[in-house]
Amino acid sequence: MDDLARLVAEAEAEVAGAASTAQLARAEAAYLGGKGALQAQLKTIGSLPKEERPGFGARLNAAKATVLASIEARRGDLAAAEAQGRLAAESIDVTLPGAPPLLGRIHPLTRTIQQVKSVLIGLGFRIVDGPELEDYAYNFAALNYPEDHPAFDEQMTFYVDDTRLLRTQTTALQGRTLQGARLPLRCATVGRCFRYEAVDATHHHTFHQVDVFMVDEGVSMADLKGALKQFAGAMFGGDVQVRFRPDYFPFVEPGVDYSIYWQGRWLELGGAGLIHPNILESHGIDSERYSGFAFGLGIERIHMIQNGVTDLRWYLANDLRFLRQF
C-alpha cells in the first residue's frame, strides 16, 4: 500500500469514527482542508518524474473524491441524529393546560334572538324595531282592544301616564308597521315586554317576545299552521307537529293558542291567528283582498325548551355561572 492508499484508509476510519458533525468537520479539515494531508500530497507532485505526474494527479483526485463522499454520507447521518437529539431535548409536557384565550360571550337570550331572526330572515321576514316605551294607542287601541274591557286585566300594565306605557306585547309594533305599508309584507319584531306580574319560575315583569306577521292575498289559517311548523322545526330541530286550540286575543280572529309536538310531548308556545280585519281596515287595507296571520312567542321559553332550563328568573339574574354555560 502506498502513502495515498494509506491516507485514504486513515481518513475513512476517522470519518467513520466521527461522533458529531463538529468532529467530522475537523476530520474534513485534516484531510481535505488547505493544510490537510491529502492536499499536502499535491506538493509532492513536483518531485515525481514527469511521466508519473498525470497518473498521480488522477489518483489523488480520486482519493479526495472518495474521502469527500464518505464525509458527506457521514455528515448526513450525523446531522439527522443531531437534529433528532435537539428535538428530543426541546420536548415539553404537552399535557399541561393550554393558555386560556380571553373569550367574551353573548347572553343566551341574545343567542336565541339571533337564531330566531336568522330563521325568520330565511323565510323572507324583515326584522323591524319599535319602542319599548309605547303609546297606549299602539299597544291596545290599534290592536282592536274594546274600550275599557276586561281583556286589559289579563295584562297588568306599567303606565307612565295616560298615553304612555311599557309595551305589554311586541304585537304593539303591528300598527306602526302596517301604517302605509307596501303589500305583501312579512315582518317580525323581537324585544322586551313588561307586565306587572309577580315574579316566579314562569313569570317575570320583564320578558322578551318575538312577534311575526304577514299580510298578503289569501293568507289562511292553514298557511299559519305551515309557517309555524317550519319555524318550530328550524328552532327545535326535527319534524314537529303543530296543534291549534281556540283562544282569544283581540287582535286576531280566529285566535288560537298553538302547541308543538316535540320529543314526545306537547309544548304550548304562544298565541296566533289571522290579523283581525278591523286592524287591516284601520290602516286602509282592503280586508276582502288581503288577509294576514300573526304569531308570537317568548324568547325565554324557546331557550328553556332548547336547554331544559326550568326557571325563567335565571335570564335576568345574570349569574355568570349560568351565563358561562351557553
Added chain:
Amino acid sequence: MRLSLEWLEQHAPTGMAADEAATTLTMAGLEVEETEESDLGPVLNIKVTPNRGDCLSVIGLAREMAAAARKPFIDVAAAATPDGGEAGDLVQVTIEAPDLCPRYAARVVRNVTIGASPEWMRRRLVAAGMRPINSVVDITNYVMLELGQPLHAFDLPLLRGAAIRVRRSKPGEAITTLDGAERPLAEGLLIIADDERPVAVAGVMGGADTEIGPRTTTILLESAHFDRKAVRRSSKALGLQTEASYRFERIVDPAGVVRALNRACDLIADLGAGTPVDGVVDVYPGAVPVRTVTLRLARVSQMLGFDLSADEVQKSLQALGFDVTECEGEALAVQTPSWRPDVVREIDLIEEVGRVVGYGRMPEKLPSGATTQGGDSDLGRQMTLAREVLVGAGLTEVVGHSLVAATPLDDDGGERVAIRTALSSELSGLRRSLLPGLADVLARSVRRGQPQVALFEVARVFHEAPGGHTETLSVGALLHGAPSTDAWRAADRPAPADYYTVAGLAQALCAAFKTEPPVMRRASDARFHPGRSAEIVVGGEVIGVAGELHPAVAADLDLRERAVALELSLADLVAAGRRTMGFVEPSAFPGVTRDLAPRIASDTPHEAVRQAALDAAPETLEGLALTDVYSGPNLPAGARSLTLSFTFRALDRTLTDDEVETAMAAIRAALERECGATFVA
C-alpha cells in the same frame, strides 16, 4: 269557572269521563286548567276568556260541550211566565240612567221563610266555589251559575217608598255594602236607590240596609242588564270584584233577564221558601236589536284553508245556537243569539265554524305569495356590531332590568321617566344608564366570591325630555380586576382593568363604527373618579363617558379593586360613523420610521403633544404611535418622557432621507415651542 261534571252532564249528556270532557272543552277554547274531586264527583276548573261572558254559566258551557261532542244540548226547563198580577202595584221601578241600564226586571215574593237550601243545591254551590248562606240567597246564586244572570234580593219593606231607582250616584252619597264596609261613592257611579238613598251598587253588591235576614217576609228579586263599562267603573272605583260584577263586565244575555227571574221564583216556590206574587215588572228601554251576519261559504274555506260543505257549516253554527235563516247559493244569513254579542262580523262566524269542526282537520300549507326580502333591522345590525367588538375584547354580555330604582349611579344628569303608581322602588322608573344594572351584577358576583368580571350590555335607556321622551340604544361596560383565567403561566394572565382598558374599548368601538378617533376630555361626572375619567368626544360631540368609578361608588359595591366603566350612546356612535366603506390605497413604496422622545412636563396631556406633532407633520405622515411613557430617576421631578414613533410614506415615491429629516426637525421644533419639550442630545 268551577263546575261539577254531573251538572254539566245534565245539560250536555256526553257520557264522557272527566279527562275526556276536559280535553274536549279545552280544544273548544274553554281551557280546563285543573280537575278536582269532590263529593259530587269531578269538578272542572275552566278558564273562560274575557270575550265569552256567556260561558260563565252552566248552560253556556253545556252548549259548547254539546256542540264539540256532537251531542244534543238540553236547556234548562222553561219557567212559568205569570203575566199581569199585582207585582206592578207593590213596587215602582224607574230607570233614570237608561244609557247604563237597558233593562231592569223585578218580582215580589211573599211569605218568605229564610232557612237552609236543600243538600243537592248546597253541594253544587260548594263545588262551584260558593258558600251556601240561606235558601233565598242560595237560589239567586244557583240561578246565576245555571243561567249566568246575576240576581239580587232586597228586603222589600226596607225599600223606602217601595221604589227602585236606577241612577247615577250624587256627590256625597255613600253605602254600606253587604260585606259590612262603608263605602263613599264617587259621583256618577251606577247605583240602585230607593226614594231616599243608595241601596245597591248596580251589578256589584247590594247594601246592608236592605239585606234579607231571618226576619224577612217579603222580598224584591232583581234581574237586570247593566252596561259592562258602568259595572267595571264601579268595581274599579270601589276595589270590589264580585261574581256579579265579573259577569256583567263580560256581558250577560239581555234577553235572559226575565227568564232568570222566573226560574228563581219557580225554585223558591218549589223549595217552599216563599210565595211568588204574579206579575213581572220589566222595564226595558234599550232592547237589543237582532243581528244578522252574512257568511260566504267560499270565504270560510279561504280563511280556514280547507274545504267545508254548506251542511257542515250550517250544523256547526246551529249547534252553538246561531240561527241560519237563509241559505241562498253560496251565502248564509246567520242570526246571532242574544248571548253572543262578541260575534259581529263574518270572520267571527268563521272562527265559530273552525272551533266546532276542529282545527285538527286543518292542513299545513306554506304561504305562496310573492317572495319578500328578509333582513335584520338597522338597530339589530348596530347592536350586533357593538356586541362583536366587546365580545372580541373578552367581555361577557348581561341583560339588565329596564325598570330600576332612582340611584346615584343611574343619575346621568338627565330627567328620569317615572312609572305612575309604582308598587316598589325597584320598579319605579326607567333606567337612564346601563351602569346600575352592570354594577348590580358585579356586586352580586363579588358576594358569590367571583369578584373579577368584565361585563357589557347593549340596551335602551330612557330620558324624559321637553315635548316627549327619548329612547336610545346605549352601550355599557364594567370591568373589575384582572379577567379571571386558569392560566398557570404569569405571562398568560391579563393585567387588571384600568382607565386605559375602557379608553381602549371606546377607541375600538369608534373604529368599528368608522368614526374619527375619539378624543378623551377630562369629565366631571359625579359617578366617576374626577382624575381618572373622561368624556368621549367624537367630531366635537360628547358621545359617552369612560373611567374609574368614584371610590365612594366602589365602596358601596364592596369592591376591593378599582372598577372601570364605559357608557356611550350607540345612536351617537352610529351618527358619527361613516355611512359607506372607504378605501385607502396601500402604497407600494417603503415607509420610514423615526422615533422621538421629548421630555415634557408631566401635567401636559399626551393629547396636546400628539396634536402639536400632528399639526407640524407633513402629509406623508402615515402613522403616529405612542410606544412608551417614562418617568423616573433619570428625569427631573415633574417631567416625563414620551416615546413617539412616526411612520412616513408616500403613495408615489420612495421618501428621501432629506424629506424625512426636514419633517422630523419641524415636529421637534413644534414640540419645543408648543409643549416646552426638551430633547437629550
